[in-house]
Amino acid sequence: MRKISTIESINYPSDQTFRIAFDTYYPKLCFFANKLLNDWDEAEDIVEETFVKIWNKQSDFNRFKNIKAILYISVKNACTDAIRKRQRNNQAKASLKYYLADETESFALTEIIRAEIIAQMHRELLNLPVECRNVMHLLYEEGQSTKEAAEQLGLNVSTIRSHKAKGLQILRKRLGIISILNYILLSVSIETSIAALLFTTLL
Incomplete structure (x- = not known):
């Protein structure tokens, strides 16, 4: 698994909260996103972008006890958007139909636990x-x-x-x-x- 240069360039706060969150959840989120997308490169890009976006809202890290839920929800939403984009490009109609069905929430929860x-x-x-x-x-x-x-x-x-x-x-x-x-x-x-x-x- 690659760790992205953008993440490495961030100046972390003194308590290293961001680094702790990244080291703890990056591999798990990559497993989760890849299960939804079946594409490791895209999964890693989405996870990286999620960390950067949340870092730009640094107040979220002041509520560290909630960061796990924030990260998983953000990655799931980004994966859903990526699947929709594939649909617009006529690349994954069946995938979109499956992942956006009524059981999407329970499927995502299962994959979180699996990851x-x-x-x-x-x-x-x-x-x-x-x-x-x-x-x-x-x-x-x-x-x-x-x-x-x-x-x-x-x-x-x-x-x-x-x-x-x-x-x-x-x-x-x-x-x-x-x-x-x-x-x-x-x-x-x-x-x-x-x-x-x-x-x-x-x-």
């Missing part, structure tokens, strides 16, 4: 011991087989399996059964490597 859980999973993967992290990355994010991961890391298959088992055990403890079940119940199918990893932690 939060996926971001949590990514964060926990990065916090694993380095050996486990490397193995889990190759198996679940690169989609490699146990044998392929062993060859790339110069380890034997039994060592790869040991690091995988240790990583899954750590994730079970850190994430908790509720977060994992929430994601699976919200998923129409286990369609991503991260979703597959979440499912595996239940086994």
Whole structure:
């Protein structure tokens, strides 16, 4: 994920409120926007623009307890506008029909929750011991087989399996059964490597 130069050029207030909000919500909002738009570049642009617009209304950051809701609502509205623009360009009639239907609000809420859980999973993967992290990355994010991961890391298959088992055990403890079940119940199918990893932690 890229972090935008416009954001980096902003002079933050002394309490670093803006930086805290950006670091906390940028990845989650990108997951959320991409789910609505199915376009990572456009999703990241919208999230960046949302932060800049809200920064220009600095009073919003004085109500930091509300910033999460403000950000998600702003990104959702910007994504809806982007879908309408696609419709005007005759590029996404079916997409517009789907996302602007009566169930849009519940769909958006589902994707907010999904984005939060996926971001949590990514964060926990990065916090694993380095050996486990490397193995889990190759198996679940690169989609490699146990044998392929062993060859790339110069380890034997039994060592790869040991690091995988240790990583899954750590994730079970850190994430908790509720977060994992929430994601699976919200998923129409286990369609991503991260979703597959979440499912595996239940086994």
